[in-house]
Amino acid sequence: xxxxxxxxxxxxxxxxxxxxxxxxxxxxxxxxxxxxxxxxxxxxxxxxxxxxxxxxxxxxxxxxxxxxxxxxxxxxxxxxxxxxxxxxxxxxxxxxxxxxxxxxxxxxxxxxxxxxxxxx
Numbered sequence: 402x403x404x405x406x407x408x409x410x411x412x413x414x415x416x417x418x419x420x421x422x423x424x425x426x427x428x429x430x431x432x433x434x435x436x437x438x439x440x441x442x443x444x445x446x447x448x449x450x451x452x453x454x455x456x457x458x459x460x461x462x463x464x465x466x467x468x469x470x471x472x473x474x475x476x477x478x479x480x481x482x483x484x485x486x487x488x489x490x491x492x493x494x495x496x497x498x499x500x501x502x503x504x505x506x507x508x509x510x511x512x513x514x515x516x517x518x519x520x521x
Contacts, residue, residue: 410451417444431503431513435496442492446485453481 404412421440428434454477461476463469503513510518
């Protein structure tokens with residue numbers, strides 16, 4: 402039995418979110434926690450892209466000579482793709498800020514262990 406691309410993408414997105422959540426909860430290393438948060442964000446982005454995908458759909462560019470009704474029925478939904486692009490930009494800047502805070506915490510406490518940083 403062959404699963405569809407959309408179902409495989411949904412399963413992958415769910416797996417990324419679950420792996421990221423488990424890692425955030427159970428791993429003590431701050432850098433690994435940041436990577437786990439990145440996994441969650443990537444899972445959400447994949448989920449949004451999968452929602453906007455229409456099997457057999459066309460790219461949402463209206464070309465000359467296309468029928469308006471045919472285009473509306475066959476074009477994929479563009480809003481999730483725009484949201485994902487925005488999320489990627491925000492995620493990259495947030496990742497840089499989190500890593501900068503970890504560097505400051507390392508210089509102050511001498512460790513990147515979350516439990517040892519929270520003890521002090």
